[in-house]
Amino acid sequence: MTRKPLYCLVTVLVLAALVIGAIGCSSETSGGVLKPEGRLRVATTTSLYDTGLWGYLEPKFEKQYDVELDVLSGGTGLALEWGRRGDVDVLTVHSKADELKFIADGYAAERVWFACNYFLIVGPEDDPAGIKGMSPEEAFKTLYDGGEGKFVSRGDNSGTHSKEKAIWKAAGYADYAALTEAGIAAGWYLEAGRGMGDTLVMARELGAYTLTDIGTFLAFQSDLQLVPIVESGSILLNVYSVLVCAKSTKQEMANNLVTFLTSPEVQDLIADYGVADYGQSPFTSCAGQDEPTS
Amino acid sequence: MTELWDGLVQALHLIVTFDDEVVDIAWRSLRVSAASTVLAALICIPLGGLISFRSFRGKRLLINVIQTFYSVPTVCVGLFVFLMLSRAGPLGGLGLLFTPSAMVVGQALLITPIMLGLTISALSSVDKNIRDTTLSLGASERQAIWAIIKEARFAISAAIVLGFGRAISEVGVAMMVGGNIRGFTQILTTAIADEANQGNVELALALGVILLAIALVVTLGVNLVQQRR
Structure with missing residues (x-):
């Protein structure tokens, strides 16, 4: 009922906040x-x-x-x-x-x-769409036409995603939005909306193909049951x-x-x-x- | 299943050996979340006292709004704070974006509704007689609120523990306004997301175990204080 405890509590809390805040500011900057x-x-x-x-x-x-x-x-x-x-x-x-x-x-x-470095198309070892050794443009065309094999796109406006759009364009599909809409509706085209690592893991889990940079693929290779399917073609330069x-x-x-x-x-x-x-x-x-x- | 087991073993190893980087990340996690919890408590306890004590038009609506914000997605709070603190935003001049302070502000904002709402319900459940008695004995409004807060202290500390739990386990705010900068704004949850992204599943799991260990210590500490009183 007295006023004292209230002030005590507030003081303690304010002090605690200041101390914690101060530690937060000083020790983070040990670099000088x-x-x-x-x-x-x-x-x-x-x-x-x-x-x-x-x-x-x-x-x-x-x-x-x-x-x-x-x-x-x-x-x-x-x-x-x-x-x-x-x-x-x-x-x-x-x-x-x-x-x-x-x-x-x-x-x-x-x-x-x-x-x-370069990009490559990776996918499951048994290559359900039969695109191994094709040029990137042909491989994408086959994925579009064939109906065998799924493709996981980064779908996040990353550099890899831009490259994927460029390959679709070179393969003759100028309208990327229509392509993804149709692909998603048909179920063979999937947008991950995630980083490269997550997208590779998603492709592994779904037994799908994806476009990846060689660096991330090498770093993840030991955990993935994905193999390089298409790795030559001038458009793949990164x-x-x-x-x-x-x-x-x-x-x-x-x-x-x-x-x-x-x-x-x-x-x-x-x-x-x-x-x-x-x-x-x-x-x-x-x-x-x-x-x-x- | 081997991954889970390896994660557990690695967690124990990291804890026992006091791995420098892990200790650093865990300590930063604890500090940021503790600071945001204290900040939120400073807002919520007095404000909750006022809202619960006074009767005014729209009180029920206000409480509904507060309760709705229990479910605000962490990334939405993150995005809001990002837009506020970005150089191009209204508070950009403070230069707070991608610093631990920004994470404290963001997490405090995230947990304020839940702590405020629970404080209000904790205070509402206190016997009305206490309020009436204190007032009739000549207490001011502030003194009466304080008396009620003291009565409800266990329920309020439960609200604080819950707020801390939400702060230390969230990743959306910390990632968007902290940026997961190694050695500066990387905390346990963002490190878990990051390590998992890089394929280091065992380390990610180990960090998760460490986070739970911190939560355990904090909860035990609060319970100990409660039992003593």
């Missing part, structure tokens, strides 16, 4: 940078993250430039959206058409390619580039990251990355050369 403003944020496509490449390069960059690097993993579509909103400083993505539009809209000045967001307030440090990724030392690290784990490197270095073309 006190404010979130002092951190460089890079948004990356999932494949560069899920293969562990960013986890491998991050500490090296932080050490070399004495900065905290925050790596945010999302599909290329999400990464570009973060860039447009000004929430990240640098993007590492892989969808040329989307990148060019991003630049044309004034959100970045240029795209610098620093790694490449180029990763780095873009500095125009809205970033940390242009200098952001440019340091571009310099870092394209430096000869890091290019060697990228080319050698993963050989021990996967038997081959998921990435090829390509900075400073002509843009890899199909």
Whole structure:
């Protein structure tokens, strides 16, 4: 009934909140940078993250430039959206058409390619649609016409999804929306709406085909009963580039990251990355050369 | 089934060996969720006291609205907080997006309805005589509310435990406004999603076991405090 306990309780709660909040702020910044403003944020496509490449390069960059690097993993579509909103400083993505539009809209000045590899169509070993060894365009046509075999699409506006649309277009299906609608209705086309890893697992569970980048496929291969079905064709080339967001307030440090990724030392690290784990490197270095073309 | 067993074994191994990164992630999870629970409690207990004590037009409607928000999807709260805190949003100037503070705000917002609603029902179930007696003895409104809160303290602490449980187990808000940045905003739930995405199923399961272990310790702690009184 006295007023004392009320004040005691409030004081204790406020103190607790402050202490917890203070711990939350101080120990998170043991890297030496006190404010979130002092951190460089890079948004990356999932494949560069899920293969562990960013986890491998991050500490090296932080050490070399004495900065905290925050790596945010999302599909290329999400990464570009973060860039447009000004929430990240640098993007590492892989969808040329989307990148060019991003630049044309004034959100970045240029795209610098620093790694490449290729996409492949993977599927169950018994290859129900009989598309093994075909060109990617023929394989997609057969999937569309044949009615044998399901296809799981990323369906998330990622770089891989953009590539899938490009292959459909090259195969003669210009109206992608109509294609997916018909495919979903017929039951052979499925949209995962998830990252590459989840999509591969979904394809495994459903005994379906999917389009994947070689990096994520290598990283997951041991858990998947999926095998490469179509892996040659110029349209399957995959180029990763780095873009500095125009809205970033940390242009200098952001440019340091571009310099870092394209430096000869890091290019060697990228080319050698993963050989021990996967038997081959998921990435090829390509900075400073002509843009890899199909 | 071997995956489940391996996950359990790995969880024990990670706990026993005090794996640095796992301890770091678990500690951050606990801190963020504890901070958001305290923040939400600071809002809910006084506000719940007022709503339950006073009678006003639309009180029933207000309680219905609060109860509806029990089921607000975590990703919707995440999206809302993201849009608020993004550089392009109204609070973008604070630079809070993709920091632990943003996760605290988001989780507090997520659990406020459930804690507020349960506080109100806890206070409503207190004997009306207590309110009338305190008032007739000359207590102010604030003193009367405090007396009722003290009567209902067990039910209120249950509301707090439930709020904490929802905060520490949610992934939508933490992923969207925290961004799952390793060593900065990665917490147990986002790490579980992340490891599962990368095919590390055993580690993901192990982190889940650790999360449950934290929940167990917190629940036991609260029960211990209750029994003592």
